Amino acid sequence: MIETFLLSLLQPFATLASGIGNQKKLLIMIYHRVLDEPDFMRPGEVDKAAFTWQMQLLAKHFNVLPLAEALERMQNNTLPPRAVCITFDDGYADNYTNALPILQRFDLKATFFIASGFLDGGRMWNDTVIEAVRNITTASLDLNKAGLGVFETSTHSQKCQSAQEIIKKIKHLDLSERTRYVEVIAAKSQDLPNDLMLTSEQLKELHQSGMEIGGHTVNHPILAKLDETTSKREIKENKIFLEELLGVTLQFFAYPNGKPEIDYLRQHAEWVKQAGFSAAVSTQWGVATKDSSLMELPRFTPWDGEPLKFMLRIIMLSAKF
Numbered sequence: 001m002i003e004t005f006l007l008s009l010l011q012p013f014a015t016l017a018s019g020i021g022n023q024k025k026l027l028i029m030i031y032h033r034v035l036d037e038p039d040f041m042r043p044g045e046v047d048k049a050a051f052t053w054q055m056q057l058l059a060k061h062f063n064v065l066p067l068a069e070a071l072e073r074m075q076n077n078t079l080p081p082r083a084v085c086i087t088f089d090d091g092y093a094d095n096y097t098n099a100l101p102i103l104q105r106f107d108l109k110a111t112f113f114i115a116s117g118f119l120d121g122g123r124m125w126n127d128t129v130i131e132a133v134r135n136i137t138t139a140s141l142d143l144n145k146a147g148l149g150v151f152e153t154s155t156h157s158q159k160c161q162s163a164q165e166i167i168k169k170i171k172h173l174d175l176s177e178r179t180r181y182v183e184v185i186a187a188k189s190q191d192l193p194n195d196l197m198l199t200s201e202q203l204k205e206l207h208q209s210g211m212e213i214g215g216h217t218v219n220h221p222i223l224a225k226l227d228e229t230t231s232k233r234e235i236k237e238n239k240i241f242l243e244e245l246l247g248v249t250l251q252f253f254a255y256p257n258g259k260p261e262i263d264y265l266r267q268h269a270e271w272v273k274q275a276g277f278s279a280a281v282s283t284q285w286g287v288a289t290k291d292s293s294l295m296e297l298p299r300f301t302p303w304d305g306e307p308l309k310f311m312l313r314i315i316m317l318s319a320k321f
């Protein structure tokens, strides 16, 4: 097996990472989806095969901890070397159908941050764009009337690039304006999927399987764009809804999109704390230490397509911070 061979090559790197890990660093990884197989429209997402070798590698060479235990041990200075947490944002159905069995196979725990407004048949706006562009049968998508321009859609790579360009153009617009654009794009396509996100039942089973569930707002807004009342409502209502559904108290929160000063502001961290969360994660690149703010813990996205690079990336990141 090529994977086994590659993993054996990684042993020296794991030893190196061990030395770095003595500095009591915590690497919190972000995933969104675990696809059935590679998807040309979503090159940044892992599929089951890649997620399997990544989890196998983490289970073998790292100390994967549940987030609650890792943060407690970080505070107590008892973090083991090579400490890693696995997190998922948004609440995709494949977190249950694909990620859960693989996590269970390697006896790993993860935290899933759920945007509760999309459970049971919802679809996030960026997925509407991606799926609509996927379905386009013409050589280009003319959004001139909407003021966005014309996008090439002949090939798979053009479709992927066009969808990402559209997402980038409209991501930070006001909600009503963005929604208007998304509706125009959605109208160009039929058969948009309604099964991308978790059902409430799947989420309950995910939780009952020993996985941690965290808050991620109701509608996944860019909090920095909202007024205080709406921000607090998004944070609080998501927490209350998930706590009633699951019968637990939510401890952890992830900021939607997650870039400090762009997607959320300093006051949001305060409001998340006031809502009763004990820690929160951003998408700021980095490694958490005892000195990190518990309400703004950095994370890291693994994107490398093969084990050696994946491992080196983790080691280099640990060394950098």
Ligand SMILES: [Zn+2]
Binding pocket: 089, 090, 216, 220, 255, 256, 257
């Ligand atoms: Zn998110």
